[in-house]
Amino acid sequence: MLDRLGVTIPIIQAPMAGVSTPELAAAVSNAGGLGSLGLGATDAAGARAMIQSTRDRTRRAFNVNLFVHAPARPDPAREAAWLAALRPLFAEQGAEPPAALRTIYRSFAEDEDMLAVLLEAPPPVVSFHFGLPSTDRIAALRQAGCVLLATATSLAEARAIEAAGIDAVVAQGWEAGGHRGVFDPGAPDDRLGTLALVRLLAARGRAPVIAAGGIMDGAGIRAALALGAMAAQLGTAFIACPESSADLAHREGLRGPGGAHTVMTPAISGRPARCLANRFTAWGATAPPAVPDYPIAYDAGKALAAAAKARGEAGFGAHWAGQGAPLSRALPAAALTELLWQEAQAAP
Template sequence: MNQLDLIGKLGLQTPIIQAPMAGVATPELAAAVSNAGGLGSLGLGASSMEQARDMISATRALTDKPFNVNVFCHKSAQFDTAREEAWIRYFTPHFVRFGATPPTSLSEIYTSFLDDQSMQFLILAQQPAVLSFHFGIPDDAFLTAVKAAGIITMASATSLREAKLLEQAGIDVIVAQGIEAGGHRGIMDTDSQDEHLSTAVLTRLLVKKCHAPIVAAGGIMDGQGARAMLDLGAVAAQMGTAFILCPESSANTSYRENLRSERAASTRLTTVMSGRPARGMLNELIQWGDAEDAPAVPSYPLTYDLAKQLNAAAVAKGNYEFAAQWAGQGAPLAREMPAAQLLRTLAKEMA
């Protein structure tokens, strides 16, 4: 798919894609972005089939423009009882601190899209304009069905090797996710060497070495940053942290307050929140889990199960130091305004 065809099919008046951000992006946010001339997105990686259906329906009730739905294509959890028990023991003092009982075991709280045939059928039935993948891609049979349905596909790459795999599989658009990006790093094989390429370096590398259109993602917070990525050859910029302070997002009060504060300048890429590398604002959970004497981190999403249980216990006591508050390195540049106004502002800055 060439760049002009892509821009036309997406109806992009401003080459900005709102990142999916599971747990933060809402139908209201996605619709507002699409209505304002960008591409809104829904993150379904943590959603049940019923929740996914409801979110897609709610978005369609608010916009007749294209929007993106994103799914997680991670490998199933690798259970290791000894590792999981050690992780639970290590965090037990915090459960006790908040008057809660630690879990006796950890569960695979999210099913991978690769293993969820019902969710695959739902997506094909719903036929969103765009379907994007994180952590990997489905098999050829599903991708063929998606292509036959006329759905545009996007997928994240953190390296040239991953981008080439996506291109060979027929993915329409490659999202170049730099190390600056907030939230989960889209690396496909967590056992492989991560080069930690910046958004600018990765974008330029993929533009030169791949045929598919490239979307730049990671640390982009304003129109000047987006324009820089377009100048490097990207067809659009994907922005997540920039939209968290929009009133249409579901970010809670603590998340918003921290993003407005000096804490936004301290983000860390860590596996201790979920079991996969992800960047968020530094807090007590990350500091405790990343300490030198911490045991090995369990598999994704088993680690996330403990983090969510501990956060619930902490929040019940008025403590928000154990929440996943994802943010990219550009977080101090976040601005608070409605999504449509932010799109207009970005367009002016890009011009």
């Protein structure tokens, strides 16, 4: 499976939408791992440009990741209540909330233009988050020669991934930064940790397993491999790399007080996601009104973060990070990838 992924070392840079860049993905791939692009926050034209930019920088395999969430259901009353609750926060930043909220990202489940981009010049690896696309889309990508991955947070989700014919399962533990990959955010979540989930899927599943969540160094990679994972996926570990597009507040926050107190919250985007503790996460813990669907709620979250950032306030940013954030290292991506594998091989 590692040969099919085109890697020489079992390290995958997580596809962090809004943070991962072609420069970052290419650097990791050129170092022998699998670099990734997060396409969930862009449209077909943006995806085409990012994929081509990555191809310009590496001849090795790379991964593109797509969000396959259930299409958002507009609810004007719920959205109006959400905006009213946010109004005092906007006022503190000298701004008005949006008059109405939009569905700012399309799910791959209904994005024909994105599918066309992937099929016109198929990337080596395609991964799915939040669920699975239709069987015809999976078949088309497989026929185009793509290796397919999908995120699971439970054994039930992993079995659905296996039944769909996906090549490998990304086992995302509760520790992981960014958006939780649950198929149904309204269903009960057992919140399995990475190590327990990896071992469960390796022992009870059929597909190869990729460990994701809280892994920051070679010792973590070695532990994941020992539990049956074929590779480890790291996201937060690469945020501080110069090739990422993370802003200064995000980079500094990894090693600051918020890094040791990451929070899982739906308040920023409308789906549970783990980020650095800040003013937005604190507000989200005060029982505000029912959050609108993802990504409708994210329209408000982005507007608030932009208003605050314009005044020098970083406490409302979507600074996604996993529980291992304090272990981050600000190294070039290739050097970090090589160091991670050296550490993994040296770990007792």
